[in-house]
Amino acid sequence: MKIDKVHLITFSPTHTSKQVGEAIVQGLTPENLLVQDITLPTGELQPVETGALTVITVPVYGGKVAPLAMKRLEALQGAGSFAVLVAVYGNRAYEKALQELDAKVSQCGFKVIAAATFVGEHSYSTADTPIAVGRPDADDLAFATDFGKKIAQKVSDAADEEHLYGVDVLRIPRPKQPIWPMLKFVRQVLKWKKQGTPLPRTPQTDADLCKHCGLCVKSCPNAAIVAGDECNTVAERCIRCCACVKFCPHKARTYNTPFAPLLSNNFKKRKENKILL
Numbered sequence: 001m002k003i004d005k006v007h008l009i010t011f012s013p014t015h016t017s018k019q020v021g022e023a024i025v026q027g028l029t030p031e032n033l034l035v036q037d038i039t040l041p042t043g044e045l046q047p048v049e050t051g052a053l054t055v056i057t058v059p060v061y062g063g064k065v066a067p068l069a070m071k072r073l074e075a076l077q078g079a080g081s082f083a084v085l086v087a088v089y090g091n092r093a094y095e096k097a098l099q100e101l102d103a104k105v106s107q108c109g110f111k112v113i114a115a116a117t118f119v120g121e122h123s124y125s126t127a128d129t130p131i132a133v134g135r136p137d138a139d140d141l142a143f144a145t146d147f148g149k150k151i152a153q154k155v156s157d158a159a160d161e162e163h164l165y166g167v168d169v170l171r172i173p174r175p176k177q178p179i180w181p182m183l184k185f186v187r188q189v190l191k192w193k194k195q196g197t198p199l200p201r202t203p204q205t206d207a208d209l210c211k212h213c214g215l216c217v218k219s220c221p222n223a224a225i226v227a228g229d230e231c232n233t234v235a236e237r238c239i240r241c242c243a244c245v246k247f248c249p250h251k252a253r254t255y256n257t258p259f260a261p262l263l264s265n266n267f268k269k270r271k272e273n274k275i276l277l
Ligand SMILES: Cc1cc2nc3c(=O)[nH]c(=O)nc-3n(C[C@H](O)[C@H](O)[C@H](O)COP(=O)(O)O)c2cc1C
Pocket: 011, 012, 013, 014, 015, 016, 017, 018, 058, 059, 060, 061, 062, 063, 064, 088, 089, 090, 091, 092, 093, 094, 119, 120, 121, 122, 123, 124, 239, 240, 241, 242
């Protein structure tokens, strides 16, 4: 069997999910490729044609699919087409994110034929609190391209659409998780909750460093920064994705969350990407 059209749908404020998706598509070598980047509030999701293959890559926030990504996927339609689902997480854990994405996509009429979990540099990672820095790295991207090749092989091995079998995402292998760091992490989070410790709602801007170039405005997925008022962030709209922090060329924006040192200290051990076909 042959699939002529591939859609890559990605929500990726700090671009790690997008890089993983692009590497997978490279391995698929489709004749027709449609890339739909749903990170920014522009453009409508195009319906997926019957028989096409859609690769969806999204980041994990709090063990779930980033809520804004789920919202942007509301218009997804894919009756009679196939999907590959990828959750990208910051080397802590992805909990039920893949299951949540699977439920959404299956409900839209897709048959899920492959799934994966990849590690991306954590959105909160800084020079002082590094978390999965530089990932996806060259090895991760080569692994993603190889995953794409394996999907292409699975498709070509199937006699027809009926024989292109689906996967149960619950069967994806979980990466090794040392128990102590996770316990320490959970204990600290519960302590903050119990004490009612306030966490910063938005990144902060150093007005002396800000040159009002507007890159933060352009990179914000939820219009939380208004052009001309770059030193402020609308708390109700901020999803704390840290795109504005990562892409500020003047290092004027920072997000001083206590999660950064906690994650950096407890999730140093490299987790590996996992695939299911
Ligand atoms: C609000 C928020 C919550 C996050 N929660 C998790 C999490 O539960 N587990 C994890 O391993 N990484 C978590 N991350 C890290 C992201 O999943 C990771 O950095 C991902 O690579 C970001 O994808 P992007 O580059 O496509 O935006 C979180 C990031 C943010 C901004």
